[in-house]
Amino acid sequence: MPYKFTFDLSKVPRFFFTEIAVIGYHSGMHKTFLNTLQEIISKFRIQEATGLNLSDAVVVLQDLIELQAVNLMERGKFLETKKRALFLPHCARKFMDNRCRANFDPSIPSYTCAHCSPDCLVNKADSLAKKKGYDVYILPGGSCVPKILKTTHYEGVVGVACGEEVKLSKEILAGMDVAGQAIPLIKNGCANTIFNMETLTKTL
Numbered sequence: 001m002p003y004k005f006t007f008d009l010s011k012v013p014r015f016f017f018t019e020i021a022v023i024g025y026h027s028g029m030h031k032t033f034l035n036t037l038q039e040i041i042s043k044f045r046i047q048e049a050t051g052l053n054l055s056d057a058v059v060v061l062q063d064l065i066e067l068q069a070v071n072l073m074e075r076g077k078f079l080e081t082k083k084r085a086l087f088l089p090h091c092a093r094k095f096m097d098n099r100c101r102a103n104f105d106p107s108i109p110s111y112t113c114a115h116c117s118p119d120c121l122v123n124k125a126d127s128l129a130k131k132k133g134y135d136v137y138i139l140p141g142g143s144c145v146p147k148i149l150k151t152t153h154y155e156g157v158v159g160v161a162c163g164e165e166v167k168l169s170k171e172i173l174a175g176m177d178v179a180g181q182a183i184p185l186i187k188n189g190c191a192n193t194i195f196n197m198e199t200l201t202k203t204l
């Protein structure tokens, strides 16, 4: 399920994400969590940069922090895995129409990138992950995750998606004893979405 609102954090300074990571690390210890979030929203002028109202900005930040905390908890287990997959969202393709030359195989179900555009984020992520030995899937939705994991067993999975989709997939992975690492979209909206390649590179 997508968020009921759109956001774009791609222009927010990188330091914002460092701060989110630090809070994620200490999230269990924060007594004044909501105050901290509101301070960050004000400090990085998130509402001005994204047009979000305060409560939606809090939802986005809470999800980012929660996700960061889970990534840290799972990191040790993930690093021990050998057979891994990368799940990419179809919404991050450069084109959502037939200019995207990817082939969709409903039996998997996944797109296979045809590498038509060097500046396509999905293309870059696909090439990087394959070089590192990952199988790569480009998914039309989170419901494809259990289907793929039932037919091909992976020990570790890196998933790129918006916060809401990540939450659903996290539960699926936990039920299947697969170690997961999540990369959040920093611009959502179900088309022309953006994730951070540097974060993906570090995570892989």
Ligand code: SF4
Pocket: 093, 094, 095, 099, 100, 101, 102, 112, 113, 114, 115, 116, 117, 118, 120, 121, 122, 123
């Ligand atoms: S590079 Fe791949 S995913 Fe991106 S638009 Fe082309 S075929 Fe589609």
Ligand code: SF4
Pocket: 001, 002, 003, 089, 091, 092, 141, 142, 160, 161, 162, 165, 185, 188, 189, 190, 191, 193
């Ligand atoms: S933003 Fe992308 S990952 Fe999130 S629900 Fe929409 S299509 Fe799925």
